[in-house]
Amino acid sequence: MFKSIKKIHFVGIGGIGMSGIAEILMNQGFEVSGSDLHLSEVTKRLEELGAKIYEGHSAENVKDVDVLVYSSAVIPDNPEVRAASDKNIPIIKRAEMLAETMRMQYGIGIAGTHGKTTTTSMVGLTLTEGGIDPTIIVGGKLSGLGGTNARLGNGEFIVVEADEFDRTFLKLTPTIAAITTLEREHLDTYKDIDDIKTAFIEFANKVPFYGFVVICLDEPALQDIIPSINKTVFTYGITAQADVRAIDIEFEGFSGKYTVIYKGKELGQIKLNIPGEHYVKNSLVAVTIGMELGINFNTIKQALEKFTGVYRRFETKYQNDILVLDDYAHHPTETAATLAGIRAAWDRRLVVVFQPHLYSRTRDFYQDFGRSFLNSDVFLCTDIYPAREKPIDGINGEMIANITKKYGHKNVIYVQDKKDIPKKLMELKKKDDIIVTMGAGDIWKYGEKFVELLKEVKH
Known part of the structure; x- marks a missing residue:
């Protein structure tokens, strides 16, 4: 039935979360259009790839589309959303479209209050270097993807950033879920820290019985939710009891290095081209997922040493x-x-x-x-x-x-x-x-x- 959809319109297509999905759908052969209040490098790139881009929002922009996609940032009385509603054109949130792109592949969803974009990028790069050829949708421009935030692969896996804002990550059904951090944030969406914990537990438990959850053991709030996760869990961090640990961490200028302990066994040293203990921890997610998917440690090490960062991240x-x-x-x-x-x-x-x-x-x-x-x-x-x-x-x-x-x-x-x-x-x-x-x-x-x-x- 999805094949009957040809023309997809994005309201707010210049947003970093929207543009990646739009690019993947174009690469899959869909006809994509979109509007944004201001044109940017992002909209220019999409236009060069074949998207029809409109500056500003108007009912005219949606007169010939099959489905309209909008983000949480779009106000309810947006003229394009209203026009689509009047014409009985299906209207879906960005998260629903992201979920659809994941449905036909094994999804890897990277969630957490902080570190999602960098971690998603590291995991995507590791799987790419490991020959898995994943599709990647990330919330930031990645130098390893040629300065874009999306990559269409031919493999079985798709790696996406799973955003907790507006509870949108609960639309996703990942095969592998990772949670980097959990803190008070988006208090316009969540009542309190317990409400946030409940949402992350629900996200983790969406993983099927053959999947697994990767979670940071250094985070007290994540320690709290582990007993409520009823799927296979692998922990990571610098904590002694973590399944995947970083030891002997050192930084100098733009580089850092550490030694990986994987399930009690020393695998070797990894060098990073970006300083900060939080980046070390993010990279451990890529190590964990890579090892569990059968990628050789030396390949993982080489992939992470190639990682040069994400736009606007250090x-x-x-x-x-x-x-x-x-x-x-x-x-x-x-x-x-x-x-x-x-x-x-x-x-x-x-x-x-x-x-x-x-x-x-x-x-x-x-x-x-x-x-x-x-x-x-x-x-x-x-x-x-x-x-x-x-x-x-x-x-x-x-x-x-x-x-x-x-x-x-x-x-x-x-x-x-x-x-x-x-x-x-x-x-x-x-x-x-x-x-x-x-x-x-x-x-x-x-x-x-x-x-x-x-x-x-x-x-």
């Missing part, structure tokens, strides 16, 4: 007498992990520029953010990137700046207008600085403008 923007990095971290645990990774690899002055993402997240976590930034030497904070949200009275970026000061940070600067950030960085920069822009919004643009100013001075 990405180098400039490297000279000053190192400029950009990172997608937008939750306190992520900001703390990124700063810890930098501190472990370099002994240099660390300047952090943070753009909070969402009013609700700022309200819920501003104190935790403040604590995480105590690990910086200079902390700049700008105002909130609202994304899908409307303002909440009294909630702004200055809350994070103020609480960071109260906790004892001696060099905090609040820059309300993000456009002033490049100039401010030029004023305070010093030789050998590491300057990192952080956040899930558009803060990376202002890091790039700062780099342009640096290059002008060099010339």
